[in-house]
Amino acid sequence: MAITTYAAFVDAIEALTVTGVTKTYQGPPAALNTADLPALWCQAPKGDEAALTFQTGGGWPTLTVDVFVAIEPAAQSMQAHNFARQVAALDNLAAALRTVHVCKAPLSWSIRAAMISVAGADYWGVVATVTGRG
DSSP states (O other): OOOOOOHHHHHHHHHHOTTTTOOOOOOOOOOOOOOGGEEEEEEEEEEEEEOOOOOOOOOOOOEEEEEEEEEGOOOOOOOOHHHHHHHHHHHHHHHHHHTTOOOOOOOEEEEEEEEETTTTEEEEEEEEEEEEEE
């Protein structure tokens, strides 16, 4: 298996089938339509790679991307309902991430419930920082 590219890594995450997600955007959306919620997108990919030297082969590159799932506008004041949907989205996104095999090593991630801001509007949501190696 060749070293994973950033494009292949992000594409694999954007291709996730996450239970409950209505729309997946290719990159950050300029705005969200409530009919498309919950919506998923990737944002801010980054990575690290050790230098190649005579003493070391450099190791596998580390690729990281933030995955956002916006669930419901915050302005609707349905805290208990939206919190329950956040918790369900945490489970659903984690389950979907467990199925991705794009890098040489299995993915790792940190995931949290969060308020997500898009085009000046806040949304109840979930954010995962996903890391792949190799």
